[in-house]
Amino acid sequence: MNNFKNLNQEKISQFEKNQAPLVERKIKSNLNFFQFLGNLIELFLPKQAQIYGKMLEEDKKYTNVGGSSTDKLVQQSKYPS
Amino acid sequence: MPQQIEIRINQASDEEIVDLYLKTQKDKYFSEIYKRYSGKIFGKCLSFFKEEAEASDAVHDVFMKILVNLSKFGEKSKFSTWVYSITYNYCIDAIRKSKKMTIQSIDNVGEEIDFEDENEDNWLQEVDMAQIEKVMDVLHPHDKAVLLMKYMDDMSIKEICGVMEKTESAIKMKIKRAKQRFRESFVKINHIE
Numbered sequence: 001m002n003n004f005k006n007l008n009q010e011k012i013s014q015f016e017k018n019q020a021p022l023v024e025r026k027i028k029s030n031l032n033f034f035q036f037l038g039n040l041i042e043l044f045l046p047k048q049a050q051i052y053g054k055m056l057e058e059d060k061k062y063t064n065v066g067g068s069s070t071d072k073l074v075q076q077s078k079y080p081s
Numbered sequence: 082m083p084q085q086i087e088i089r090i091n092q093a094s095d096e097e098i099v100d101l102y103l104k105t106q107k108d109k110y111f112s113e114i115y116k117r118y119s120g121k122i123f124g125k126c127l128s129f130f131k132e133e134a135e136a137s138d139a140v141h142d143v144f145m146k147i148l149v150n151l152s153k154f155g156e157k158s159k160f161s162t163w164v165y166s167i168t169y170n171y172c173i174d175a176i177r178k179s180k181k182m183t184i185q186s187i188d189n190v191g192e193e194i195d196f197e198d199e200n201e202d203n204w205l206q207e208v209d210m211a212q213i214e215k216v217m218d219v220l221h222p223h224d225k226a227v228l229l230m231k232y233m234d235d236m237s238i239k240e241i242c243g244v245m246e247k248t249e250s251a252i253k254m255k256i257k258r259a260k261q262r263f264r265e266s267f268v269k270i271n272h273i274e
Contacts, residue, residue, distance in 0.1 A: 002206035003213055004232035008124045011133065015123045019137050024115050027144050028108065 095160035103152060115144065118161075122168050125233075128217055128225055129172035139175065143168050158243055165234055166244035169226045176222045201260050205232070208267065216266045224259035231256055 090098065090113050102110035122143050126136035146167050154163055208216075217225055230236045230244065241252050 002232050003208060003210040004206075004229065006210050007213060007217070007229075007233065008127045011127055012120045012124045015133070015137065015140075016120045019133075020115075020119045020123075020140075023119065023137060023141050023144075024112065026141055027115070027148070028111070030145060031111075031148060 096156055099151060099154060099160060111148075114147075118164055119144075122164070125165070125168050125229060126172055128229060129176060129222055131218070139171065143171050146171065158240065161234075162236065162240050162243065165230065165236070169230065169244055173222050173226060201264070205260060205263065212267065212270075215270055216263055219266050219270070220259070220262060223255070224262050227252075227255050227259045228263060 090109065093101075093113075095114070095117065098110050098113050101107070102114065119140055123136055123140050126139040126143070127133065130136045130139060143164075147164060150167070154160065158166075217228075220228075227241065227245075230241050236244070238249055238252055238256075241256075242249055245252060245255075247255070
């Protein structure tokens with residue numbers, strides 16, 4: 001076995017004892033935060049899309065109302081035949 | 082029952098644990114991966130960053146990268162090789178950013194390469210640890226990475242090719258040069274002292 005394999009062994013075992021649990025906690029809390037963000041997007045994005053969809057539909061309705069009234073006027077003859 | 086599961090986790094291969102983690106997203110599988118690799122990653126980072134705090138931060142960043150890309154791990158290579166490739170690339174990138182290091186091209190494949198350097202290999206393996214640490218401190222990050230992959234992680238040339246995204250002959254050349262620079266630095270350090 002060459003000595004490259006033993007490089008930093010002492011510091012590694014110190015890290016595993018002292019620092020590693022802290023780093024692990026930090027990683028997990030970051031991970032939880034990302035998961036929370038993901039859930040938030042997953043929950044609200046489809047609803048938002050629905051809202052936008054509905055808004056567009058409403059828009060169409062209102063434009064149709066104006067349009068249809070004039071259309072009706074054009075279609076209806078002024079004098080009964 | 083929980084003890085039985087513990088034993089199973091301990092006995093499972095890295096790839097099995099990764100698979101379980103991807104399927105269940107359970108903390109215990111991540112903890113197992115972390116337990117197996119945090120020390121190794123820290124050791125490698127410590128060879129690149131002199132400060133322990135920097136190496137510790139690097140462990141955090143490397144693990145975040147591993148987690149973000151875990152679904153892309155396609156088992157084309159061993160999990161350990163994949164983890165080490167993320168670690169080495171992260172360290173080289175971080176040093177490049179901090180020092181604005183210029184990267185030398187190693188793609189001069191046309192050069193004659195003498196691969197029969199077993200003597201050099203034997204010599205390198207007999208150097209004591211304190212000397213290795215001193216020499217590693219002054220080596221170029223690319224040279225460090227290649228020597229660590231070859232002598233610390235026992236990676237094959239093919240595996241190193243995968244990590245560094247270079248051809249086999251380019252990697253062989255890089256290893257040869259790293260060994261030469263290691264010897265030069267070794268002589269220099271011992272001459273100065």
